Amino acid sequence: MIEKEKLKEYAHKLMFDMDEEEYQTLQEEFDVILEQMELIEKIPNIKEVEPMTFPFPLEEAALREDEIGDYLTVDEVLSNVKHQVRDQVKVPKVVE
Amino acid sequence: MDYRHKTIKELKQDLIDEKTTSEELFKEANELAHKYQDEYNSFVTIIDKYKKRAKNDSMINGIPYAIKDNFSTSNILTTASSNILKDYIPVYDATVYKKLKINGGVLVGKTTLDELAMGGTGTTAHTGVVKNPWDKKRLIGGSSAGSASAVSLGIVPFSIGSDTGDSIRKPASFGGIVGFKPTYGRISRYGLFAFASSLDHVGCFTRNVEDAAIVTDILKGHDPLDMTTLKDEDIKYSEHLDDDIKGKKLFYIKEICNIEGYEDENIKKTFKEFYKLVDKLKEEGFIVEEVSFDENLLNAIYPTYMTISCAEATSNNANLTGIQFGPRPKGDSIDEIMFNARTEGFSELIKRRFILGSYILQKENQDKLFLNACRIRRLIVDKMNELFKEYDGLILPASGSFAPTFDASSERLNPKATVLENHMAIANFGGFPSITLPMYYNNNLPVGINLTGKVRDDKTVLNMAKKIEDIVNLKNKVAGDENV
Numbered sequence: 190m191i192e193k194e195k196l197k198e199y200a201h202k203l204m205f206d207m208d209e210e211e212y213q214t215l216q217e218e219f220d221v222i223l224e225q226m227e228l229i230e231k232i233p234n235i236k237e238v239e240p241m242t243f244p245f246p247l248e249e250a251a252l253r254e255d256e257i258g259d260y261l262t263v264d265e266v267l268s269n270v271k272h273q274v275r276d277q278v279k280v281p282k283v284v285e
Numbered sequence: 286m287d288y289r290h291k292t293i294k295e296l297k298q299d300l301i302d303e304k305t306t307s308e309e310l311f312k313e314a315n316e317l318a319h320k321y322q323d324e325y326n327s328f329v330t331i332i333d334k335y336k337k338r339a340k341n342d343s344m345i346n347g348i349p350y351a352i353k354d355n356f357s358t359s360n361i362l363t364t365a366s367s368n369i370l371k372d373y374i375p376v377y378d379a380t381v382y383k384k385l386k387i388n389g390g391v392l393v394g395k396t397t398l399d400e401l402a403m404g405g406t407g408t409t410a411h412t413g414v415v416k417n418p419w420d421k422k423r424l425i426g427g428s429s430a431g432s433a434s435a436v437s438l439g440i441v442p443f444s445i446g447s448d449t450g451d452s453i454r455k456p457a458s459f460g461g462i463v464g465f466k467p468t469y470g471r472i473s474r475y476g477l478f479a480f481a482s483s484l485d486h487v488g489c490f491t492r493n494v495e496d497a498a499i500v501t502d503i504l505k506g507h508d509p510l511d512m513t514t515l516k517d518e519d520i521k522y523s524e525h526l527d528d529d530i531k532g533k534k535l536f537y538i539k540e541i542c543n544i545e546g547y548e549d550e551n552i553k554k555t556f557k558e559f560y561k562l563v564d565k566l567k568e569e570g571f572i573v574e575e576v577s578f579d580e581n582l583l584n585a586i587y588p589t590y591m592t593i594s595c596a597e598a599t600s601n602n603a604n605l606t607g608i609q610f611g612p613r614p615k616g617d618s619i620d621e622i623m624f625n626a627r628t629e630g631f632s633e634l635i636k637r638r639f640i641l642g643s644y645i646l647q648k649e650n651q652d653k654l655f656l657n658a659c660r661i662r663r664l665i666v667d668k669m670n671e672l673f674k675e676y677d678g679l680i681l682p683a684s685g686s687f688a689p690t691f692d693a694s695s696e697r698l699n700p701k702a703t704v705l706e707n708h709m710a711i712a713n714f715g716g717f718p719s720i721t722l723p724m725y726y727n728n729n730l731p732v733g734i735n736l737t738g739k740v741r742d743d744k745t746v747l748n749m750a751k752k753i754e755d756i757v758n759l760k761n762k763v764a765g766d767e768n769v
Contacts, residue, residue, distance in 0.1 A: 238664060244484075
């Protein structure tokens with residue numbers, strides 16, 4: 190069984206936490222998940238296959254020209270920011 | 286005929302004949318949305334004020350519709366059904382929403398989804414569960430749960446959803462309606478909150494195949510804001526629905542369709558109906574053949590999907606920090622604010638998926654899990670493309686049976702049933718166009734049939750689906766209809 194501390198480490202890397210009970214449930218579930226994952230390793234000669242990260246080759250995909258397109262105003266950018274000061278996002282001091 | 290049963294075309298004709306107005310249609314849809322909201326929870330936001338729209342000849346001009354709450358809609362609350370975005374009001378429009386506005390569609394509401402579109406049950410939204418219009422004890426499926434229920438209830442003739450594993454096509458099956466996701470890149474994803482970018486598709490729900498073609502005709506096309514979109518096609522799918530299908534070749538997968546492999550009587554019943562349909566398709570001119578597919582690959586569909594989607598999701602959702610938008614909890618440092626925002630903002634289920642994604646992406650697991658999943662994805666897609674050299678489509682039941690109840694036992698599915706319930710992810714792996722439509726009713730509960738075709742050949746998929754719909758003869762049903 191995967192260690193609970195490991196699960197906590199993975200959660201903290203993604204910057205969140207769960208309560209003890211939730212970790213307990215996940216720990217129990219993880220065995221089932223890992224068992225499912227083993228099916229991935231059962232395919233013979235899998236290492237010879239090139240990993241696929243996109244559904245199909247897209248010949249027409251091209252980067253756009255580096256020209257200014259539509260953009261948001263400062264007011265728009267800040268419209269969902271809860272703490273702001275002088276047109277900037279306010280956060281706790283980062284330099285002592 | 287009442288509003289709830291009408292097609293887009295019929296509503297359009299009523300508008301042309303001045304039998305009704307767009308405002309009256311909106312009022313009708315709005316009243317229905319409120320009437321059913323407490324019972325079914327289709328919406329996160331119901332629009333109450335009719336807005337004047339652009340007038341033009343578009344087929345959807347003046348027609349009410351709903352859109353999933355993970356599409357950016359400027360000045361309209363967009364939550365992705367998550368607490369971390371519960372107050373978020375976007376400042377820009379998703380391309381699909383912009384197109385719907387330009388065409389004069391009338392927005393009725395933003396629909397409920399599984400939190401951040403990561404789920405298949407419609408039970409994990411921050412505003413509560415979505416219920417199945419055919420039976421309130423059952424789920425409608427997800428993640429596009431509210432979009433499916435809104436169409437199934439007859440609130441709107443069409444709605445927009447997103448589909449990463451089967452998030453349009455499974456709820457369509459459980460709701461007795463049509464759910465179509467076209468080829469990857471056919472419809473822009475700009476403004477859709479990303480779940481797993483290499484698998485995410487935009488699509489629609491309707492109550493008949495023609496309406497799905499009409500909506501797709503409007504939404505498709507290259508978008509400079511989404512570099513993965515395909516070039517425009519100079520054809521309208523809705524004008525090719527009655528093309529002759531004689532000689533079109535379909536296949537089904539032997540290992541999935543072996544009735545003897547299942548103990549559940551309802552699954553057996555589904556396959557009996559499936560084989561009856563196959564016979565009818567043959568009578569109508571389709572060639573339908575059984576094809577064998579490597580069982581190891583079939584068994585790997587679900588873990589491959591989970592591996593790729595969870596890994597991509599952990600990265601895509603890194604922007605949810607509580608700093609630029611979302612709640613701003615207390616914290617003495619930026620890190621602490623982000624940590625608290627994410628701890629408070631995500632539900633337990635989402636966290637579990639993220640932790641799985643984190644595990645998969647650990648250095649020691651990357652090759653063993655993530656890259657191997659990407660390798661299996663290629664093997665499955667290569668096999669499908671090889672079959673598509675000979676066949677025009679894959680046909681399979683969209684689900685083993687009707688929608689499960691909310692309290693259904695969570696006992697683990699046997700491996701065969703797991704494949705049966707998850708095979709539609711194949712179409713996401715390869716970006717294949719794929720559509721679900723009603724196949725039969727079991728005790729007044731719908732079960733869908735799924736048809737998947739060649740990449741870029743959306744026209745043929747819709748054409749064949751229309752023929753299947755004619756044969757099955759279960760279109761335009763609204764939940765509660767009798768004698769189905």
